[in-house]
Amino acid sequence: MNAEIISVGTELLLGAVVNTDTAIVARALSELGIDLMHTCVVGDNPRRLKEAVEGAIARSGLLIMTGGLGPTTDDLTKETTAAAAGKKLVLHEESLRRIENYFNEKHVSENQAKQAWLPEGCTVLQNDNGTAPGCAFQAENGCTIIMLPGPPSELAPMLDNYAVPYLKKSQEYTIVSHNVHIYGRGEAPVAQMMDDLMDSENPTLAPYANEGECYLRVTAKAPSHEEADQMCWPLIEEIKKRLGNFVYSVDVDSLEELVVKELSAQGKTLATAESCTGGLLSKRITDVSGSSGVFHMGVVTYANEAKEALLGVPREVLEQHGAVSEQTARAMAEGIVKRGGSDLGVGITGIAGPEGGTAEKPVGLIYIALSDGRDTWITKRSPIGRTKSRAWHRHCAASQALDMVRRYLAGMPVIEP
């Protein structure tokens, strides 16, 4: 089945908002094995919208519309699309009740009530995070049309909980995907190592890059979930064999999630001592709900005095080797283990830029130390290739620290030999 997406909203044409809806829907379609051929954005303009919808209904088997379902007079998606598909709008009583409940009012304004008018005979997709319901129905020529609200916080759960199941019902097969997450090897070399596997048609294999990491998605289709799932695993095992310790998880989406999970499983705690990452590492760890069981404290010691006072980094080390040095990273990691009474401690110090670099210690030079109170391992990141941003250097240093913890917990060499 060929699909297209039409996003509606002048704000998307002004660049004020990034169109994440399209990416969210595109990914869901890809996981369903539906080919997305075209996406477009149209402003809140009835004539242009009508043209776009008519074109899409004529050429595609599935049309997904995002945005323009709200209460204001700008919100024209339903009226325009229903008209193009030859459907009337009728009042959906249950949706009206839900809107009244949402506002805790017996009678909502006419504008709010407008949201409960939906194409006749449609399947209503309930909105658990806002007021505008979505809907799914078929145009006269058989094209399936699905309308979803614009705010990603409403669209994403409606898609997952109601629209995807609706689409699955009309499919003869089930799609199962697994993501193999990789740290320490880039997308290009990984794709090259998997070159002979890339042509596989069922399961399929596709590489994706993601902020200094990458992952391989394995997708199989079969009549049942179990069969599709089983088809994935031999390929996943082959990938793991080829990449060894560089694979950090299957289906655990981030290093921080994995590290929190493993620390919890082993009953261990971690503390952080950050300089150039300025709290980013602890922020990422505490992004994970439930991290409080394994992360009790962290310090951000930007100034040398703070490194001395909070971590006991000896003044001689700072004076002799400088704040950005292997020795300081080591003293920070060892200091935070001692101070925090944790099983593991990380120390990060470096130059995130864009200012502060010298010929000897350039922007991007970052030392990352991991200590378990007995042994300490240190990685040196050196700037290579193109100029990268402050945000990039900080993100990669935090990821590297998490990967060292991950390797330690898995009993692998902390630093790749």
Next chain:
Amino acid sequence: MNAEIISVGTELLLGAVVNTDTAIVARALSELGIDLMHTCVVGDNPRRLKEAVEGAIARSGLLIMTGGLGPTTDDLTKETTAAAAGKKLVLHEESLRRIENYFNEKHVSENQAKQAWLPEGCTVLQNDNGTAPGCAFQAENGCTIIMLPGPPSELAPMLDNYAVPYLKKSQEYTIVSHNVHIYGRGEAPVAQMMDDLMDSENPTLAPYANEGECYLRVTAKAPSHEEADQMCWPLIEEIKKRLGNFVYSVDVDSLEELVVKELSAQGKTLATAESCTGGLLSKRITDVSGSSGVFHMGVVTYANEAKEALLGVPREVLEQHGAVSEQTARAMAEGIVKRGGSDLGVGITGIAGPEGGTAEKPVGLIYIALSDGRDTWITKRSPIGRTKSRAWHRHCAASQALDMVRRYLAGMPVIEP
């Protein structure tokens, strides 16, 4: 002039990548006063791409293409677009030299060299951050066509440094925009307060929402930069008058940037003590290059023991009022000022969720304290309305802390009366 954008790349149709290019280009066009009427994404498919390009050239005065300029055989944008516009591709020697220099090689591969072939008679837009040059030229019907590379790190600077100046040359007027940044009032009430100003045509006024904040963009067009700039200021002054202390800056894009700037100007330092935000506040402060002069240390005290040991929060306070309480926030802020020897200290404690909430202390309840060593101010954030995510609660709490610091430094009431 009416414009449209065509983004090229199958990866955009798979949802693996969010199409930020379109938002970047859309915003630049909006600032130039060029109306963007349509955007679309087409996969790496020559027939579909040709159709899209031909349609765009026929109906629009400006067509911007993003992506598909690279070295691989998938990269078809130039060939297809030039053919649709009736142009041949010719070798641009200087671009070839630049590609050779980029790789530090005398003879690059045929694939790499392909990037130096550009439409005859075009203006070449140099790529300072990659290999594929962009270009600008006119189709036979007068439609201006601009091609930009796909990676945002290459596209954004090429757009700013070469494409926007190219477009400005052909405009008879200059556009100047200023952003008035607001904290503490949402987009909807702000828009309502400015209702009578929204119809203004030159300068124009438009509201934008942005993660718990909003801003108003004032845009004027005039024959010279000076004239356009002067036209903005009476409107900006009127906005500031209406919003008072809720305006935090004109053209300083974030609270953290403003706070670092003001602390530097006043020679003051800030230290942070975070619980539920887990380092996000210090991360945001240290996102700002040069923050090391005003931010010497922060601590993340997730566990009660850490609050006692690092901040000297009395055990009685924790036992009597709990870690999530006004009293603990106060003790954290006052403790970090004492420990850090800083002029100002922030303490944040609360329940970010999704777990850990109770009827008495629900998810979203967060206390934020600011202390200057003499006085301490405390804000209580209570969850209202819809369910929000852990990330949202954390982000808003950090923003609120920054706003309190901002108000303190400006001599305003730290807490809006």
